[in-house]
Amino acid sequence: MRKMSCGDKGDFLEVKHSIPGRIRVRVSPRGVIRSCRQELAERLVRQDGVTSHEVREMTGTVIVHHDPGRVEVSQLLELLVDGLRICGKEHRTVPPQQVNPLEPLLRSRVKGAFGGLAVGGLWNLIGLTGFLLFSLARRFWFRSPLAENAGSVTGILAGGLTVSLALKTWVGRKEGKRWGLLPFLTLACGLAVFLGEALTALEILWVLSLGGVLEGFIAERSRRTISEALGSRAESAYLVMDGTEVEVPVSRLQVGDLVWVASGAYIPVDGMVEEGEALVDESQISGRAMPELRRAAAPVFSGTRVVEGFLYIRAERVGSDTYLSRTLQLVEDSLARRADVEKRADLLAARLTRMGILATVVTLVVTRSLQRALSVALVMSCPCATVLATSTALAAAIANAARRGIIIKGGMSLERLSEIDTVCFDKTGTLTSDVPEIVEVVPRAPWMDEGKIMELAAWAEQKSNHPLAKGVMKEAGRRGIRPAPLEELESFIGRGVAVRRGGEEVLVGNRALLEERGIGTGYFKKRREVHSGAGRTVIYVAKNRRLQGMVVMENRVRPGAEELVGRLRESGVARMEIMSGDSEQVVEVLGESLGLDAFQGDLLPEEKAAHVRRLESSGRRVLMVGDGVNDALALAEATAGVAMGVGGAEVALIAADICLLTSDLLDLAYARDLSRRCLQVIEQNFWLAVATDLVGGTMAALGRLPPFLGGIVHVAHSLLIGWNSGRLVNWDPSVRANVKKG
Template sequence: MTNEIIIKSIASNRVRLKSDIFSTKTNIQLIEKEFEDLFTSFRDNIACKSIVFTYSLNVTFDEIFEKLNRLFNISVSIPASNALCEQSSCSNCNLKKHDEKSWKRKIFEFVLLSGYAIYIFVSENILGLTIAATPFSLVGIISLIAAIPLLKESYEDIKQKKFTLHTFMSSTLLLAVFFGEATAAFEIIYILRGGMLLEEYIANKSREEIQNLVELDVKKVYILNDGVEIEIDIEELKQNDTLVCRSGEKIPVDGVIIDGSAEINEAIINGRSEPDFKQKDDEVFAGTVCERGRIFINVIALGNETYISRTMREVEFSLMQKSPSELEADRLANKLLKLGTLLTVGTFFLTGSFTAAFSTMIVMSCPCATVLAASTAISGGIANGAKQGILIKGGEALESVGKSEVFCFDKTGTLTTGKPVINDILTFDDIDEKTLLSYAAMAEYRNSHPIANSIVKYAKEKNIEIRQDVLSEIIPGFGVKSNIDGKRVLIGNKALLTRFKVSIKEHKHEVTTLLNSGKTVVLVALEDKLLGLLSFSHEVRPGTKEMIEDLRSRGVKHIALLTGDEVKVANAFALDFGFDSVFANQTPQGKADAINELKNRYNGVVMVGDGVNDTYAMSKADVAISFAAGGSEAAIAVSDIAITHSHPEDVVNLYDLSKKSLNVVNQNYYIGTGTNLIGVALSALGRLTPVGAGLIHIGHTVGIMANSSRLAIDNNS
């Protein structure tokens, strides 16, 4: 027997497959064992009968399928040759690429439909004219043409032997047109076309933002060839080439430093605002910036194989997966479809009246009550949020916030501004604070490092005179060496003073205490004598502690800190602000794993972040919230909700707004369901015409919108 395998997606060396083969734990375990040496990562989803894996670069796609064939005797429903993407193509084959011509055509078609909808409204409601609604009337022909996209989707469902909303709606709309209710059919089709257009726009916009992120703006690079640096186009760069990167340049590849050293800004990877010092044998990543220094890099990965590109592919893949609530909604919709069909058929057999049955079909087929109950309430909540600078991208996100038991926060850039501020100034051996700051500010005056800027700014605020003629040598990864009035001044870390044989033994306790409290320590030495030290921490956004306390008082069960900071720094911060757990020194993958771990223990996880390094974790969370002020475009694009002012108290405001919106949603369900039940009962009794069925929708629409409008104008949300 041949087993069919469907290639759902493939991007370079990453593949997603679906088959009945993957529905048993025995087969999954066999695959893990047999492909242990070939796969670099592997994930299964038995419930969906699918597996996702990446494989080594020295293995071909065909070799994997040949081995799968030996194990299971497979047939591939999509030929491998047709499924493979080019290196520069899409990151997931099952996503449709945005077609600019097609998009413009759809916009043009919707504008025409809008014009005709206005014509019908004016004719019937203002001029009092009667619009012919027969199958061969103008409105009937336009309705059939406008319904083509929906009919296509229905046809695909029928081919796969599925009975879906598209199937039911298509049947209803066709019957409505051919039995003289073309105007009602047109109104429903018009609303559906608008919804489909909006959905496509949002999907394409998000995909473009992610694609723009991984496209580096580097066009030319330098490689080392026989000891000579040669400029080439980046397209000519190959694995194992030696890339040369200098101060101010963006690194376009993943690789290992084989010579040189530099301070590298890796905020895109780890979220840290301060650059990391890198030297021989250290790894570097595409998208990071060489702020100071020169390094020679052995190229390991480029293009779609870089760490940031792989991370973005994972983000995009995660965004395609339906959440548990969406799956539950699908199951509920399926039940309602069956109920609608049953009631329609039952009405016909009980009454013998096609008109009564048709009225029931119109009541049950158009999901206005269910959709409006949530959508208008959520729209009111979204409008209220916008007034407060909280931009909510969808109804499910707003609903889910109030149901979530866990809130996770990134630290740097989210709860802190990323700006280092001076916390402590310690002086030794009768040196006064002003003298210490004067030496530090003069030495750091021309340094662009964030800590140097903070020292200079603080000295100016204290009205300390700063000479600008002082020459300083910046030593990447250590600090600054300067000459002031013929004397050597050192400003930097312990390693800098050790390098120049300046002892800090007498004050080791003070230094260790500050480091253990999570602060950054900068030492100041004159010649061979330690004058004192400055300690720094990142500026915390006002209201952070109050936000955590308010969330806990409202019933949030667990509040976690997810950060790329070192363990001591993260633990000290978490202790000060009352977090329930802390995940320190985390990569983007580590943060995503932490989200998954919390999802296994709690119902509903919210992730709040601001940087590219947070996007993978945000895509794994039930709700992703970005702090947009100063945040990365990628985080904003991936997030479900963007808090524009980055005020911590807005997270609490959002939680309250979500709870109030959910209450209004429930009230609207009673209104919508009640009117639909009345409509079905009247139809069964022969008291409701198809036009009356349409009036039922208008009636509950007005009631629902009036109820939801309270949210939009509520200033206390």
């Protein structure tokens, strides 16, 4: 296509369609044409040879009918370029940005991660670290310690940061947050500055800031990782204009537009099929494994994909009104309704605050020494038990999970996973594979070779995008079969395919197609009924109008499903269910084979979410595991949600608390074990911090621990807690199990 620049601002014309006597061009950005409509119209009217013209603001296009003998296309383009250039000096519009609707929702899950830093964020931490290192060098290397009184540089710095912490504490209280440990820390830092121990105050602030930065970094890293794993479903679409398909951004589509969607493309609108027929993969909406046949008068939805064939669709809902967008909004609303569960660190902070206040008061009453009481306050105000005891353990656990391809969106998600007593699974793409596998090849006669039947099936299916064809080709590849080239192919949408070469014809398809072509399948009737009853799919292979055999396929249960069920039972999960949009019969067969407690099929997304709400309202703590748009509402309603695989729908990945980037089901059991182990380490860290505080507080009360050594205690037990948490990075439950067996 020909493009012409319209100036130094990035505007250009793009010739979308040109035939003798008619030209259609698109102006980019589209908003320019709205500002320059009058200028362009006047120029076209004055141009000799232009018989008529039309300026379309909605699509950003200009259609010009002209006499080729009197005016050339190049002249028309120059005329339009000049008009846009002159108009652009007075008018400049910015094209609407292509905003990913998932990004605000994703960011809402980590909102405040960096805003929740204790004092000033990353730069503040770097500054504090540098200053403390400098002070240590002055004290121990140059034997010239910094002055720490309130009027010194160190005192002013510590005082300013203490005031900042006090303001943050006050704002948090006005917003309805619990007091926690921050008031106590603020008082301790203020007293340290007042007593001339400004470095001690800076040490407290440094540890607090470190914990905040670690928490924010973890949440932001999870956001980036997930964001990189996601992609926009449909960024452009083919709009039918004057009988021609024109590629336009999805954002330009309007209700009533006619859209053409080819094989392999995602449908960009909700609407009604006007022409064509195609197999449409609606698994992201309905959960059904097999594509559905859609032809004239059939409804289709945005976000579904045309597997085979093509469709002309009249748009009925576009943009934020589509089913996919409305589901996103429902997910966002569900997330907003969740209870604001307090972090485990708040509970630890409350304990330590009470202990610190009590110890300080008792010391003052018993010893009548303000110096000793303040020393106890400084020791007991160490934030390790609340910041590092949790943040370092969570950082190590989340890093452990990330190395295994498990993305956990923050500490609360990890904590919730340990509380689960009920698990609800989606079926397709979660417990079963996406691509069906061949379970049996049955020849028509005993002397026939099943390898030959597979060769015929692969020959016919090699160019098809149907999931069943992919299953056939996968099995053919495993057997080392290389299908011969095709000469002629005929596709029967939703039924099968026929190929011809050298006078031979091979037909592969369902029973309806073969019987329509006069090929009986009664020989396999009983066997077919058995397999259909078990939830499997049957296709037939015929050559030269004679039945050759039957191929049985199914979406097999993923490896590790049975082991996962067993491990979840052992870890305390009392109830497990399947909720699927697939047929009741297929879901029941799978549920019984895995020994699950309940199974429901033919469910809509809203029905899945409603069932999760019922379980939650009965007192159960529900974990929802899925990968499609039809799972997103349930994922958001559950206590915790897990999205399977990077191939899962974006909205499900966003709604979930935990994302398994691979399709290994055992990663779910691993994540639960890791969650429980992480909480154990947090408890250990708490008691390590408490023990250190008790010993240090006792020594301070006895006058054996001056404020500066109290700061050393802070650093020492921070390192101890960091070491204990760091063990989680390389923690592996399988190693522990092997040791026990040995």
